[in-house]
Amino acid sequence: MSSNLSLVLSFLLAISSSSCSSRAQAMGVNWGTTASHPLPPAKVVELLKSNNITKIKLFDADPFVLNALSGSKIDLTIGIPNSMLRSLNSSKKAAESWVHDNLTRYSSDGANGVRIEYIAVGDEPFLQSYGEQFYPFVVGAAANIQTALIQAKLANEVKVVVPCSSDAFQSDSGLPSKGHFRPDVNKTMIELLKFLTRHRSPFFVTISPFLSYHQTKNISLDFALFKENARPRNDSHKIYKNSFDLSFDTLVNALSIAGFPQMDIVIAKIGWPTDGAANATSYIAETFMKGLMDHLHSKSGTPLRPRDPPIETYIFSLLDEDQRSITSGNFERHWGVFTFDGQAKYNVHFGQGSGKLLNAQNVEYLSSKWCVVNNNIDLSNATASALEACSVADCSALSPGGSCYNIRWPGNISYAFNSYYQRQDQKANSCGFGGLGLITTVDPSVDNCRFSVELKASQSISSLGYCIVHWMIPLMATILLCFLGVSF
Known part of the structure; x- marks a missing residue:
């Protein structure tokens, strides 16, 4: 990958007007670490800072990552894996311990601490392929984390959210006016929406024009890529010119039917892969990203929410991850704007006032063999x-x-x-x-x-060591809680 590729980036705050108030629209990036030889966290933080990326969403509370982010002034969303939902739902002490270990410890150090904005409880726990295994625990886990935040005097600074998959809502006709939440998830979703409303938290959701195109025959590539020549969709005299608006308004309608028409929406994941499938290329990803950024920065909103775009959008993702599950397809390992070693894949303009996106510097590799x-x-x-x-x-x-x-x-x-x-x-x-x-x-x-x-082993966390650290921390926490007599 040539190091002189220029990728223009602007993760700027944009002000979007609505009939009631002005709201800040911000841009961030998902940082996943499911890689056999991950780029060292300190090197990734350098990459983020050199490109003025000020918001990051993590999928877990990796201590190496959190330590690297200390003092970076990067706003952070920390994820809680689905595997922890049962224990957090059952035990308030488990929630208190999690908040202490992963928030209080890192946020109490003032300017040298970690700026935590959201706690994401679960990673798309309503994904259809998971069945109903997480339904009984989601809202209870979120409520216990919220209580722990209140006790830690962090509830005014940190909001609790639950990232939802793009298949949590659907439309039988394919049009937004028929949008609704899946029947099997509807009851739990109502409980979640009441919780979010009570605590003034936004609705975190994945929108994936790539998957819509990849899995649905009636979505054209041009429609997914924001092309002007794409055939529009007419829905009750509302015209849809791209797949993003179609999906977003399907969710808006689902929220309205559920009784929450004004709920703020954050796009938790959106992107386009660059390998592993047909039409997953750097060129097409560049076209999609440019179309998305132009659309978001136009502040035009969608037909159901004109001039009211999502309050935040997180690109998926920062880096390629060679150990992500490929159940959905081989493209799952190639969502990165950067390659696994931090090299930009393509050129795209993210908005006005932007600067050149820089590659990771001084990356150390194994021998050229x-x-x-x-x-x-x-x-x-x-x-x-x-x-x-x-x-x-x-x-x-x-x-x-x-x-x-x-x-x-x-x-x-x-x-x-x-x-x-x-x-x-x-x-x-x-x-x-x-x-x-x-x-x-x-x-x-x-x-x-x-x-x-x-990458050199000394410049990364080895595959075995990384997995041991990743799994031993929650395991040791669970053992300790059991030793103390905490019921699960």
């Missing part, structure tokens, strides 16, 4: 070895429409071998594959198909 297939031996078993490698490593770029889909056999075998080799920190025996692998110092990348070299 790759693992490829040895063409001088019998390759009859190479495909089986490649499939085995891909079961551990990330081969999403090889999927149909991906950046490496068109490289010829055995180039695709080499790609799989190298992905595994890099995942294993270039250990010599990880390029064996029964004698099929060969280590080379000649970059085998072809056209847009990049054979990556991973």
Whole structure:
């Protein structure tokens, strides 16, 4: 990825007028850490600050990340994983401990602390593929966190929200006027909306024009990309020119039917992937991002909320993550505006008064070595070895429409071998594959198909160590609470 790519960024506060008051519209970015070799948190914070990104949404309370953000003056949304909802719903002490460990500890240090704006309870717990497993715990967990914030005297500074998936609401006709919440989630949603209203918290929601296009045949690419030549939709004399407005107003109508027509909306996740599927490319992502930013900064709003855009919007996401679940598709690992190592993927204008988006600096990589297939031996078993490698490593770029889909056999075998080799920190025996692998110092990348070299272990949290730290902290907290006699 060339370092001189210019990506224009403006995460500025824009004032949007409404009939009642002026409201600030802000822009932020999701920062996920589901990567085998994540860019070190301190390096990511440098990347954020160098590009004047002032709002970040996290999916958990990673202590390494929170420490790196201390004193950065970046506004923060901290996520609570779905796996913690049951215990937080059952135990007020668990909620108090979570708030103490992840908020009070970091926010009490004045200018050197972390500026926490929201606590996101759960990560899209109403996602249809999850079934109803989290329904009984969502509102109770949010209420206990709210009580803990009050006790910690943080309730005036930090709001509790629950991020909702784009499939939590739907329209049988595909038009906003028929928008409603899914019947199975409706009861719990009403309880949540009452809670949010009581505490003046906004509704956090994912909107995904890419998924709408990818999964729905009646959404055209031009309609998803804000193209002027896209065929508009007419809904009761309201004209829809793009997929974003269509989805947003479907939610607005669902909120109105539920009895909450004036609720503020925050777009918790929106973006366009750059690999792993057809029409998931850097060029198309650039087109989408430019269209989105132009639309948001125009302050035009939507047909149901004219001149009233979402109060905040969080781009998904900052960096690619090679360990994200690919249940929805291989594109899930390629949402980043930056590559895994902090290099800008494309050019886009985010608004007036913007400056050049800078790449991560002084990134340290492993040696310039790759693992490829040895063409001088019998390759009859190479495909089986490649499939085995891909079961551990990330081969999403090889999927149909991906950046490496068109490289010829055995180039695709080499790609799989190298992905595994890099995942294993270039250990010599990880390029064996029964004698099929060969280590080379000649970059085998072809056209847009990049054979990556991973980050140095010293410059990242190793895959094993990272997972242990990530899982041991909540585990130890649970053990301690059980030892103290806290009931779950």
